[in-house]
Amino acid sequence: MLLLEVKNLDIDYKTQEGTLKAISDVSFTLRQGESVGFVGESGCGKTTLAKSIMKLLPKNGSISKGEIIFKGEDLVKKSKEEIRRIRHLKIAMVSQSAMNSLNPVYTVGDQIIEGILAHTNMSKKEAAKRAEEVFSIIGLEGKRLKSYPHQMSGGMKQRAIIAMALSLNPDLIIADEPTTALDVVVQDRILREILSIQKQMNSSMIFITHDISVVSEICDTIIVMYGGKIMEKASTKIFFKKPLHPYSLGLKNAFPSILDIGEELISIPGTPPNLMKNLSGCRFVERCPFRTTLCQSEMPVLREAGEDHLVACHYIDKHEAFTEAAELRETWEAVRSRIIQEKEEGA
Amino acid sequence: MLGFIMKRIFTMVIMILLVSTMIFFLFRTMPGDPTAFIVDPSIPKEARDQLLERYGLNDSLWKQYTIFLKDLVRLDFGNSFFYGRPVTVIIKDLIPATLILMFTAMLFAYIIGILGGAWMAWKRGTKLESFGITISLIFRSAPSFWVGLMMILIFAVRLKWFPGQGMRTSGYTGETFREIFLTLDFLKHLILPSIVAGLYFVATPLLIMRNSMLEVLSEDYIEMAHAKGLKESKILYRHAARNALLPVITAGALFIGSAMGGLVLIEYVFSWPGLGREIQRAVVRHDYPLAQGAFIIIASLVMFMNLVADVLYVILDPRISYK
Amino acid sequence: MSKTVVSTSIKSFFTSKKNSQGFFPVFINNLKRDKLALIGVILLIFFIGVGIFADFIAPYEPRERHYNEEGKIRRLEAPSKDHWFGTTDVGRDIFSQVVLGTKTALTVGILAALLVTLVGATVGIIAGYSGGVVDAVLMRIVDFFYAIPFIPFVIILSAVLKPSIWNIILAVSLLSWRTVARLVRSQVLSIAKRPFIKAAKVAGASHSRIMVKYILPNVIPLILLEMAFMVNFAIMAEASIAFLGFGDPQKPSWGQILHINFVTGNSRSAWWWTATPGLAIVLLLLSIFFITRALEEVVDPRLRRR
């Protein structure tokens, strides 16, 4: 059953310099119990996308087009009050900087109970009991509910935030870089806990991260974003064996792994596109080693490239040749010289 | 907590000593007759010599200083030249009038300032906000004494709504605290000066609350509160305003000193029989013992209120440990 | 690239200091957007003009007594064609007094503000950058000056010193540098923690070089903002002191006009005499407050663009 269906979503930010098209024409679906990982560089729109689902965009941001259908209803059309009732109860958030997501002047318990009371008829006592339950699920002692955030370590705070998100058994959890600020040992444990709870409760999850390896470990599906658009979507099993989009191929080269045996890392030359400009072609065109004139004029749509595999590239059929060429350093060096040359011409 | 308060009281006492010492030496550097500040130059020579002896003014500066400190500890500031009575007795009668005016005005200013500041931050970017800012800047630009004069002109002289001077109608005599301060007559006299003082005070909490609110509203825990589906009013007051208050209190503590100064002017304009008016009169009358005593008491009051603000801050912010 | 081309371009690197994120471009840009700030600039220019040319603008000597055709003193006359702001109880022209008062207000305001920011910024930068004992000692001194109530202190001071605007400037400076020092210090503390300061240290920059070339430029906007506030504070302080009767009797000032108005008991009847000097103070201070709004956005980028 489809839990969430995002259709042709456009999100703009109004800034002094003009309109920034943070998200353009993004569509994807999410099944009950499925977890999908969004990866991409900073500014690719992944956080904006997550916030838009909860309608938490900053004041200058707005959904200019598209639908967000959650359990059959379009969230874009809902009133503020209707959205308020959905937040936390149906869609809960584990936010990016958990360190600062707890109000320093209230105890952690108060903040969890407050969220429960806002959506249920529970008494304060019952809510406190529920808070204790979720604390034990996530591995925190009940007496910790009486702690203030500054009395807890980073890992504990992150756990408290997760407990808060779980407190009403939401259908969908949106986790925005939930472990980025944590040390690797703590990160590992918390990721395991998130994964096991999500499977236990059969809730769906949107997981946002810049760390592709985390997605490989905890998500069923991966969505690669670039410049406000989806470049590739696939089940993680397929994607990590056979990425198809040139950008994904580049990422694979650039990513150091602890298992590597000394192959040289190759980065993708250039910088992401300026989303203030009116971009007509493929968003990756500036940095793509395989571009043609078609790529510069026309944005490719997401197309089926295999089972559970969608790619936004005009030349999916050439992917074998691309994969081979992408492993070579020269392929990307050519892009670098091209960019330097363009700069010199520009100057 | 007790330890923290003890520590603060300790620093306060040190500060009072320092300020008093500064005043002591300031008077000693006075051009002309350095004894004039403590012994009325107009009294007969013999009596004068006796007094000089009494205060050790013929002794070394150090000895004089120790006598000054001893007297300070006993709260003995000598006799007023003008009234001929002990300074301590005169000041004791003036303190309640000043404190009542101060607290009424502060209360008025902080309630309006905090609510208004929170509201202005919420209305960020609208016409209402610019209007609010402009109004508060106008009040910040207007000297309190001038606003007092204009208020008297309009509300006391032209409209005759309120009395324009003093704190009781002439002819009324009261002895006890209750007879003086807990009367309708007193309240009527209190209204104009406390409004003027309140308007003078209000800009500080208002503008700081607004800026602090703006900062707090961009914090992650506010977004989290939205994500939790809390009602807007709850986010605004329980989460945002509660945290935004902290800088207002800090700034409030620093502001008390200048607030006290503003009060001197308002007391003067409204002939309000408080410490502020008396210090002005004492200096005009060359009544130095009274001026010195009043100054030390005013400075001590300011420091005491600073202490209250600090304690309040510690109570409101659980992050501060008061070990 | 040929050698000659290089050397001309080198020169431009050493001389051109264009900074697109600089202070004035942002400030000017804010002026364009913020109409109140623009009004402030116009008003301030007006007041500065009046202050500079006060002696030409004032139609009469401020202490000159005016008589009507019948030879009587023009006592307490409401505003008229001859006397725009009316006359005092002894027939002096209030307009001339207010115009000359502008000069006093601006002199006190600007000089005191310069002195205060100079001392305050120096102390703030040294305390914030040095830290440790130096910082602790300087900040205790700041605390001490915060404990002294301003107006009462100036009253006492005027009992000791002769009333003159120089003593008022001195008193204002003595007691207000602490505010600037405190604010500058806290900003320096946050700047000093930033890695580009560490990088300068690693490169071997001396403490004085870091303070002058790295920290100072980054606190200049704050210092200018505080300077503007200090101008206002000093003008207000001078007016207050003069109103209490401790002003410089030689220099006509707005506070002094109000002092005479009040002690002669005319503040309750001669509204023109009460209102006009006060309005002058309000307008001058307001113009500066309006300008500071545009400055504030330069100092605190968080206030920008929302």
Place this chain on the structure above:
Amino acid sequence: MDTMPLIQIENLKKYYLVNNGIKDIFSKEKKYVKAIDDISLIIKKGEILGLAGESGSGKTTTGEILVRLQEPSDGNIIFDGHVFKANSKIEEKKFRKEVQMIFQDPYETLNPRFNIFDTIAEPLKIHGVKNRQDIYDRVIKALEIAELKPAEHYITRYPHELSGGQRQRVAIARGIVLEPKFLVADEPVSMLDVSIRADILNLLKNLRKKMGLTMLYVSHDLSTIKYLCDRIAIMYLGKIVEIGNVKDVIDNPQHPYTKVLLSSVPVADPDYKRQSIIIEDEVPDQIHLPEGCRFGPRCPYSTEDCKNFDHTLFERRTDQWSACIYNEEELRK
């Protein structure tokens, strides 16, 4: 490769006094945070040493002491034959010229009020280079080595006009313009996007090749250390717990803490099953350190003997030293 040590650290300590409030003034017992507690290290000429550990391990403090951003509480640093004792200020300027540092945050590492030319020329000016042509040439050269091409395109820019990766390159150009012998890089890529991290890592590798630089690379990210470094030292609560060649340590960790760290790193391969060791994730606070082995309370292998352990490094395999009383076989039991 020259095997002479460039840097030798002997018994380095950095303690911070904890000031807890008024009561402590009267108590005699002083509390310290032991950020670095008696470490000794050798960095050979031309070597890149990786320093790894979680936050609070003391790795950044070590880096900052090596460039003298902080003064050590105790211990010696011998740099290129010169001994720097704690709190000595000899030959500071000469030392500054030979040791440079790259910082983590590319957005904070450059003075927002300097353009790129001024930023890179600054160290030259500080060290008394006056000739304008000379300054210009060296700035351009540094930019080119840092692969900011065309260099002329960048010199008039201000930091806010550049991307994170470009800023980090500017920082590197500033670091190498004085042609130092030793470079400390503190998490230089952790705030950069994945797609450009490799560029900076490759650049650092090339610097060694081109300029013979010796480097200390401080990072929590074991995979970048594996990519870049020759040797690795693992720190835990102010102590070095394991040190050795990168390949040896990562493929055959000897210390239980190293094993835990390595097993916690996620791997971008859905089929790869990590063997994972679950431990208590709360690190003891740095004031009340556990007795004996500091990792003892969290260590899955700990025994009573660990509480009496006096920190020593044992050579468990060739050139691989571990601070655990048990060797590999004993741990396996």
